[in-house]
Amino acid sequence: MTPSSEYTARHLSVLEGLEAVRKRPGMYIGSTDSRGLMHCLWEIIDNSVDEALAGFGHEIAVILHADGSVEVHDDGRGIPVDVEPKTGLSGVEVVFTKLHAGGKFGGGSYTASGGLHGVGASVVNALSSRLDVQVDRGSKTYQMSFRRGEPGRFRDSGKPGPSAPFEPFVDDSVLDVVGKAKRGVTGTRIRYWADAQIFTPDARFSYDELANRARQTSFLVPGLRITVRDERRLAGTPGADGPHEEVFHHDGGISEFVDYLAIDAPVTDVWRLHGAGSFSETVPVLDEHGHSRIAEVERSCEVDVALRWGVGYETTLRTFVNIIATPKGGTHQAGFEAALLKVLRKAVEANARKLKAGNDKLEKDDVLAGMTAVLTVRLAEPQFEGQTKEILGTPAVRQIVAKVVEKELGAKLSSTARGDKNQSSVLLEKVVNEMKSRITARVHKETQRRKTALESSTLPAKLIDCRTDDTARSELFIVEGDSALGTARHARSSEFQALLPIRGKILNVQKASVGDMLSNAECAALIQVMGAGSGRSFDIAAARYGRVILMTDADVDGAHIRTLLLTLFFRYMRPMVEAGRVFAAVPPLHRVEVVNPGSKANEMVYTYSDAELHRVLARLNAEGRKYKEPPQRYKGLGEMDADQLAETTMDPRHRSLRRVTIESAQRAEEIFELLMGSDVAPRKDFIVAGSAQLDREQIDA
Incomplete structure (x- = not known):
């Protein structure tokens, strides 16, 4: 099929929009290697998680098929199938073909979601050689297929795949009804094949990354059940010998997440800090005529923190915005760390004499040493830096998080309850010792x-x-x-x-x-x-x-x-x-002195295990060579003389090191x-x- 035949008049605007994604994919998914491939999968999974986060779904299944495709199921409300009045298209087609379209702009469908820019599903569609979506709503099962963003129908003769003949819709799109759904049953099933024209040949879905993300999400959305199944039989993966399936389901929330992440002995229990705040934000909004105008809206931000300190000095801090990970931090992390340092500095100053802290001040690294924490904030329409959502940019969140942490952690450290008081005392001793260790190390390095x-x-x-x-x-x-x-x-x-x-x-x-x-x-x-x-x-x-x-x-x-x-x-x-x-x-463990005939000096043979000694003695017996009985057994290094120790253990020319x-x-x-x-x-x-x-x-x- 020639390129011109793929561009029908009806879908010209749709393809022009998605063609920008195909020409500059890195702008939307970061890269076209395995990292970008996984980012596409996160976009689809996050849409299902948003349904669960809003209270409309409890199960998600992710299947990595042997043909390279991936399938995501959920039991949410299902993508809307009715006609969207502005475009005259079904909700399914709008979601998968229109950039910046979805249920997360007006705030009516999702008060706090991971998806923000409305480009996730449409970007994945644009970068897929085939995408099939099935929706269960109103006791019916609806289906629509796309090839590189264009809606139509595939004529599958056997197993479905991107190489099957494809007929694009010319006049009007059709959302096919392909079956009946049980009354009250709703949900969405999406299966897509990443486009080989876009992604590098070595791009692969990582099972470990997928399992880690599923586990993480199951902690962040208590009660959500996520099933991950790998049918690829790839060498080096858990499913190398056959289909491998794991189920992730945690009711303990981020407190249980902290327990999972922490691997050192505890200094404190897991402390939970809750709070919320509000702020005003000036944003462009659309009026009933579709015109943009600037308006001031009131936002609310919920803060939830679980943290504990252990005996180690490594820091594990995971931050999330509406359950989306922000590995590079942002305003919420900055507010958390600033408040943490402020509260602990104040507590140490109040107990300086008891702790023998002197006039030195805590620094951030002293406070973070040995800490394991999960920080989550939930707010409508957060500002991220880029579509990959790795950094939160909403300025007001910093102050809200700082106030919540300062208030809640301050109350914890000043609590008169016996358990809290003992743990607070041990924690303050730990951070002061970290400070002293840092100062001592700096003096050593300087001198x-x-x-x-x-x-x-x-x-x-x-x-x-x-x-x-x-x-x-x-x-x-x-x-x-x-x-x-x-x-x-x-x-x-x-x-x-x-x-x-x-x-x-x-x-x-x-x-x-x-x-x-x-x-x-x-x-x-x-x-x-x-x-x-x-x-x-x-x-x-x-x-x-x-x-x-x-x-x-x-x-x-x-x-x-x-x-x-x-x-x-x-x-x-x-x-x-x-x-x-x-x-x-x-x-060595043994020394065997082999007797040489005549005036020739005896030969020393060293062995490093009982098995090696038996092999040496058997070889000497087979060769008819004599050796002094019994072979010397070294109980310790002190039994060797200097020459023997040098020859066997210290001289780089002869020694072995592990x-x-x-x-x-x-x-x-x-x-x-x-x-x-x-x-x-x-x-x-x-x-x-x-x-x-x-x-x-x-x-x-």
Whole structure:
């Protein structure tokens, strides 16, 4: 079919409008890769969510079909099927072919919605090679199809698809009645195929993103049931081996959302802050003749916040406007953070003597450390910066959110109820400790520079520093015990290898507060030696060593000490781990002395596991070679002499190191909390579940 035949006179204006979308898709959906593809899906899903938000729907289903199409069902009121008087078109056709058309402009259908600009459905339609919509209303099922924005009918001979013959409507559009619906049953079903002419060949729907968004929405709209089904059988997805389906349904709202997001041990319970405010806004409105005029309208804004603090220092803040995520913040987030800082500053100043806070003032990072919060605001016709709705721009919302948070959080912190009073006290101690940690880290960064052995008087006395000024080449060995330190001191290369002994098992920082960590001699010494601060103020560029190597005994106690050290690095010096600059030394477990005939010196063979020892001994026996019985078993690093330690564990030419990496920060956080956190029950279950795999022979007793 030639391009001219696709442009019928009747739909010329429609296609001209949607053709702008096809020529500049990035202006409407951000990009034409997977991100833009997902944005189109969000536009359709958000329309269904708006129905649920208005109280007219309770279920949404999203299906990723194997042919690349996606289908969205809801049980809302259904798109209007009657004729819209101004255009003479059915409501379905208006929604899917007219830019800036929908039920979210006048405020009569939706008091607060995620859709705002009225371009979502029509943009998706314009960027689809085929879109089918079915509506259940008035005991009938209506259907209309579109190809790249133009209404018509597809002649499907088998499975529906965009390659089926298409007949555009020429004179009048027809909203076909294709079946009967049960009395009282309403809803909308949309299935579309993204246009390969628009989107990049590698653009794919992300199941993980979809599941996360569905879970998030089910928290934000309590009682809404969202089903996500993947029938694509794509490798690397949960549905690789067959159709995969998940159902998301939460009645606890954003309080339950905060519990889900928070993975560290709690300092406070989840606190809920509610409130509302109103403001006047001057906006253009249409009169009965369709003419635009400027008028002042009164708006209301509802604020709902759930927040809690934990023992960690990472901040998780999710903000939403009418359940639409605003990942880049906006006026609501600015008002929330400003009020948070103001209230906590006031509380700390009122208790400065008790908290030993001095004259220093809290900063935003001190307050946000360890906080998990969900902030939602609901208002009619919010102003977003761009169609992608990532930033809220309505100026008045800042002051409303700030007033609500200031009032509600202030009341919480000044409450005389025993539970609230105890939690408030612990929270204030935490934020003051964060402030002290930040100030200490800043002082360290300002005063600590790369020191030579002669200049290291300000560093811990037990540090045995190296001579090089080249940070990238230098290595810090954290050594277990003084006995191993003596051997390591002779085994190291003093040019670039520094030693710091650790006495016994350091503090478990997963359970301890920041103040306890800083007051612990071993932890404080290690942070001071690194010279780059701690927590969110850690500056990896200021780190004094290029590599940190944990050198502990190859036994259970050594593994425990290594885990404690890794917990400290993960919690307070995480950029070192993320950059792959933390290693675990691999000392040998056994030494086999192979006897050589004649005057030739005996050969030393080192093995690193019992299985490797058995393989070596079997090979020597098979070759008829003799070795001294029994092979030496190293109980600790101190049993090696300097030459052996250098050859096996410290000399870069011969040693083996295990690099500590984080594939998933969230998964790592969960593991550390499981193994080292305050909650004993999950750890007990983990130990009991893994006890069957334990080899008693591996335990030193």
